[in-house]
Amino acid sequence: xxxxxxxxxxxxxxxxxxxxxxxxxxxxxxxxxxxxxxxxxxxxxxxxxxxxxxxxxxxxxxxxxxxxxxxxxxxxxxxxxxxxxxxxxxxxxxxxxxxxxxxxxxxxxxxxxxxxxxxxxxxxxxxxxxxxxxxxxxxxxxxxxxxxxxxxxxxxxxxxxxxxxxxxxxxxxxxxxxxxxxxxxxxxxxxxxxxxxxxxxxxxxxxxxxxxxxxxxxxxxxxxxxxxxxxxxxxxxxxxxxxxxxxxxxxxxxxxxxxxxxxxxxxxxxxxxxxxxxxxxxxxxxxxxxxxxxxxxxxxxxxxxxxxxxxxxxxxxxxxxxxxxxxxxxxxxxxxxxxxxxxxxxxxxxxxxxxxxxxxxxxxxxxxxxxxxxxxxxxxxxxxxxxxxxxxxxxxxxxxxxxxxxxxxxxxxxxxxxxxxxxxxxxxxxxxxxxxxxxxxxxxxxxxxxxxxxxxxxxxxxxxxxxxxxxxxxxxxxxxxxxxxxxxx
RNA sequence: CGGGAUGUAGCGCAGUCCGGUAGCGCACCUGCUUUGGGAGCAGGGGGCCCCAGGUUCAAAUCCUGGUAUCCCGACCA
Numbered sequence: 001x002x003x004x005x006x007x008x009x010x011x012x013x014x015x016x017x018x019x020x021x022x023x024x025x026x027x028x029x030x031x032x033x034x035x036x037x038x039x040x041x042x043x044x045x046x047x048x049x050x051x052x053x054x055x056x057x058x059x060x061x062x063x064x065x066x067x068x069x070x071x072x073x074x075x076x077x078x079x080x081x082x083x084x085x086x087x088x089x090x091x092x093x094x095x096x097x098x099x100x101x102x103x104x105x106x107x108x109x110x111x112x113x114x115x116x117x118x119x120x121x122x123x124x125x126x127x128x129x130x131x132x133x134x135x136x137x138x139x140x141x142x143x144x145x146x147x148x149x150x151x152x153x154x155x156x157x158x159x160x161x162x163x164x165x166x167x168x169x170x171x172x173x174x175x176x177x178x179x180x181x182x183x184x185x186x187x188x189x190x191x192x193x194x195x196x197x198x199x200x201x202x203x204x205x206x207x208x209x210x211x212x213x214x215x216x217x218x219x220x221x222x223x224x225x226x227x228x229x230x231x232x233x234x235x236x237x238x239x240x241x242x243x244x245x246x247x248x249x250x251x252x253x254x255x256x257x258x259x260x261x262x263x264x265x266x267x268x269x270x271x272x273x274x275x276x277x278x279x280x281x282x283x284x285x286x287x288x289x290x291x292x293x294x295x296x297x298x299x300x301x302x303x304x305x306x307x308x309x310x311x312x313x314x315x316x317x318x319x320x321x322x323x324x325x326x327x328x329x330x331x332x333x334x335x336x337x338x339x340x341x342x343x344x345x346x347x348x349x350x351x352x353x354x355x356x357x358x359x360x361x362x363x364x365x366x367x368x369x370x371x372x373x374x375x376x377x378x379x380x381x382x383x384x385x386x387x388x389x390x391x392x393x394x395x396x397x398x399x400x401x402x403x404x405x406x407x408x409x410x411x412x413x414x415x416x417x418x419x420x421x422x423x424x425x426x427x428x429x430x431x432x433x434x435x436x437x438x439x440x441x442x443x444x445x446x447x448x449x450x451x452x453x454x455x456x457x458x459x460x461x462x463x464x465x466x467x468x469x470x471x472x473x474x475x476x477x478x479x480x481x482x483x484x485x486x487x488x489x
Numbered sequence: 490c491g492g493g494a495u496g497u498a499g500c501g502c503a504g505u506c507c508g509g510u511a512g513c514g515c516a517c518c519u520g521c522u523u524u525g526g527g528a529g530c531a532g533g534g535g536g537c538c539c540c541a542g543g544u545u546c547a548a549a550u551c552c553u554g555g556u557a558u559c560c561c562g563a564c565c566a
Contacts, residue, residue, distance in 0.1 A: 004501085013560075021500095028558070088565070123566095156565065157490060164565070237566060276566055308524040343526035361525055371525085489566090 005351075007288050012232040013160075019282055020161045023291040023352050026278075033159040033166030040352065041278065043299035045169065048277055049149065051201055051297075052171065055193045061145040061173060066127050068151075069118035074126040078251040084218020085122045088155040090166075092118040120153040125219065125244075125270055128174045129252040136176055136266060139258050143186070144176040162279035163236075163489055170274035176266045178258065180245070183267035187243040190271045191224045194239035202277065203294040203404035204228050204284045205411050206238055207435075207484060209460025214444045220270075221245035227459045227484065229411045230283040233432035235459045235486035238280050244268035279489070284407050285376070291353030292376055294403050295396040302332035302392060303349045307361030310336045314360050317385065321358065321370070324389035330396065350375060355399050356392055374399055376406075411435070417482070421473045428456045428487065435459070435486050439479035441472035450474055456485045 005022060006014040020026050025041030037045065053063070069092060076082045096112030121127065128146075135141060153167045173190060177183040191208055198206045206226035216223040220242035228238045249255070249265040258264050285292040295301050302325055306314045318334045325332045335345050342359065349357055359371040369382040372391065376399050383391050414434030418424045427436050433456075440446060440458065450473075451457050461483045470479050 011560095017559080030557090032557070084565095152566095154565070158562095158564085168566075170566080240566075272566075274566055305525095341524050341526085341528060343524090343528085345527090347527045359525070363525075 005288055005290060008231065015288070016279075016283060017161065019286050019291055025282075025291075026161050028161070031166075033156055035161050035165050037169075037275070040299065044281070044293070044297055045275060045278060047297045047299065048201070048281075049171070052193075052197055052273065053147075053149070055197060056147050056171075056173065059145075059189060059193065061147045061175075063148060064146050065148050065150070066124050066131065068121055070121050070124070070127045072117045072119055074130055075119055077126060078219045078247055080247075081125065081219035081251075085154070089122055090120040090153045090155055092120065121150075122152055122154045123270075123272075124148065124150070124152075124172055125174065125248055126252070129248040129254060129268070132174075132176055132266075133252050133254045136254055136256050139178050139256055142176055142178045142256060142266065143182060145173075145186075146175065147171055147173040160279075160489075162275055162282070164276070168275045170272050172272040173270060175269045176249075176254070177268070178256065178264070178266065180267050183245075183269050184243055187222070187224060187241045187269045187271070190269070191226065191239075191241040194226050194241065194271075194273060198226055198228065198238055198277075198280075199404060201294065201296045202281050202284070203296075203400055203407060204238070204280055205404065205408040207460060207462050208464070209462045209484065211240075211460060212444070212447055212458050212483075214447050215458065217242045217270075219244060219247055221247065224463075225460055227486075228280055228284065229414060229435055229486070230280070230489070231410070231432075232283070233414055233430065233434045233487070235435065235488040236276070236280045236283070237459070237488065238277060239271070239273040241271035242269060244270060285403050286353065289347075289378075290351030292403070293353035293355060295355045295400045298353065298355050299331065300333050300352075300354050301330050301396055302356045302358060303345075303354045304332060304334045304358045304360065305342055305345050305349075306334075306336065307342050307359050307364075309338060311362075313365060314362075317360055317365065317370075321385075321388060325392060328389055328393050330389075330393060346373075350378075356395055358388070358392070376403055419470070419473065424450075424456075424473050424485070425454055428454045428485070433487055435484050437482045437484055438473045439468075439470035439481075440483045441475050441477035441479055446472060446474050450485070456487050459484045459486050459488060 005018040008015045023040065024038050026035045026037045029036045093114055094108045094112045095114060096109040097106045098109040100107045132144065136144060149171050151167055151169050156164050156166050159165050175186050177186060195206050195208050198204045206228045208226055211223040211225055217240060222243040224241045225237055226239045228236050230236055246265040246267060248268050254266050255263045256266055282291065285294065304318045304321060306318065322332050322334060346357065353375060355375050357373040364370050368385050370385055370388055371380055372383045372395065373380040374395060414432065415437065416427050416434060417437045418427060424436055424438055427433055436456065447458055461481065465481050467481050471477065472479050
């Protein structure tokens with residue numbers, strides 16, 4: 001009716017945009033490629049952020065904040081790094097405006113040119129490693145485990161709400177270690193946190209893996225990632241954790257004295273997840289009625305609707321239920337809007353992905369029950385008033401689990417093992433392609449050729465991979481393990 | 490950044506070909522009646538027709554240049 005959402009099968013991209021806009025998550029802004037995150041969308045992001053922040057702190061990390069601007073010269077100190085980001089940087093060249101001589105408005109004051117241009121950070125390795133040089137002298141200063149929550153800018157040519165915006169919010173961890181082993185452990189520890197968060201909170205199953213050299217972060221020795229499969233059969237890189245080796249330590253001359261009084265370069269990691277997770281959350285669970293949120297991340301977990309409208313007796317019961325739910329740590333609202341009829345409220349709450357709805361009418365009160373509806377399956381049941389809080393608590397857990405299970409079943413169904421290029425291509429060309437597990441000869445050349453021919457890329461070399469002798473689907477050269485291909489966002 | 494499409498009320502659109510007082514549906518406001526899956530009737534408010542030039546007596550409409558969004562490519566979290 002008023003809020004028509006394009007069907008997923010009709011036009012998946014348009015469906016995604018409709019969900020983002022109509023569920024009030026975000027909007028395009030007056031600035032090209034930059035979005036406005038609206039209060040409801042931001043509330044979900046805050047839940048994501050708070051949870052991750054807790055997990056980082058539990059593993060010994062602390063938060064700090066580094067500047068938005070990076071002197072241009074910093075960026076060029078690590079050769080691969082600058083090459084990776086040079087093409088998508090916003091650059092500050094001046095520091096003052098002036099009234100236009102012809103009165104047409106405000107213009108840049110040519111006198112106010114900066115001696116050295118500033119780059120709006122696309123990521124903060126350089127400014128942070130420049131700072132770490134002063135912070136690290138001894139092995140006693142290590143490990144240094146720092147995270148920052150920030151915005152970054154990458155001048156993307158083609159943007160999509162949450163999935164790829166010119167400015168986005170993220171966290172970036174930057175750690176320094178005395179040994180290679182420790183740094184590698186850290187890289188994997190974070191990867192585990194990301195995977196656990198994705199699966200336990202977002203209910204989004206992910207594959208942990210290693211990126212190929214071609215897909216590796218600019219400046220990293222090894223990039224680990226979590227990859228998720230969206231409903232349209234395309235993969236989404238949901239988080240990355242990089243083992244940086246000594247690249248940045250060498251570029252920024254960060255050395256420490258070890259226990260034997262010998263000077264060594266420190267070992268580094270960096271890792272991040274962004275507001276892109278919001279896109280993953282939407283595309284993993286939502287349907288043609290609107291957003292579907294896992295209870296653990298839903299800003300409001302339960303909505304109570306009086307049928308047909310607020311009334312003393314109903315209000316009292318609703319209040320009692322709310323108190324009981326809140327005592328169990330469940331967030332809920334009581335929708336007393338007199339202007340909206342129940343059907344409208346139902347539709348609106350479904351659009352916003354509120355996991356559970358309780359409807360209470362005179363008929364229910366007479367029977368001592370309330371109607372409980374779950375967003376994920378749209379099933380409705382009558383539940384005894386007495387103990388409904390416990391029922392809802394269990395139901396929320398059940399929804400959380402079944403969303404995960406449903407997404408996992410979908411991924412299983414859409415993961416294929418193939419041994420010939422023809423089979424590979426026919427799966428990738430499907431409307432809803434999915435992951436394809438296939439042998440690859442290990443060369444960038446073959447990887448790029450496959451991308452050119454099929455648009456599929458190697459998402460990762462899964463960590464939990466059994467070695468298996470085979471031959472590359474394209475070149476027929478020997479291969480020792482399968483890698484995971486997909487079309488990707 | 491290349492190709493295509495589209496910018497008209499908060500949203501969705503008609504009007505543009507063929508220039509002549511800016512319309513429809515939803516939403517919004519007021520009132521009454523309603524209320525177990527997006528209510529009905531009546532009345533009302535809201536527009537630099539994306540922006541800037543040009544042509545013309547006259548431009549939403551024609552011309553030029555910008556710009557934004559969406560789709561497809563290349564690039565990328």
